[in-house]
Amino acid sequence: MLSSTEIKFFKTALEARKAKIEANLTTTSTEMNDMRSNELKDEGDHAAMSLETAVDNAILGQQSKELAEIELALGKINNGLYGVCEMCEEDINIERLKVKNFARYCITCREVVEKEQK
DSSP states (O other), rough: OOOOHHHHHHHHHHHHHHHHHHHHHHHHHHHHHHHHHHOOOOOHHHHHHHHHHHHHHHHHHHHHHHHHHHHHHHHHHTTTTTOTTTTTTBOOOOOHHOOTTTTOOOOHHHHHHHHHHH
């Protein structure tokens, strides 16, 4: 079980990452809208914009997914469930939480989930 000091540490880290992702999402969305309004002169411009749009969409998707995971973790903090594996209900190792603050599963259960997804 995590101490209140550890939970405060993780809450601060999660909130900081959430703010950074929200800022990134806003900036990237604005840049994508600005790119759409640019006048494209030739096929090279179209190709470059298509590639940039594909990359930006991938980044937006990944960051949106991470943001949802962070919001879930913050909800768990508020409900007193942070740091507990969703599958086995055992405590998640603090070292794992330090690497991935929004981890939902302990290492053992995460491996099971990954095998099921493949």
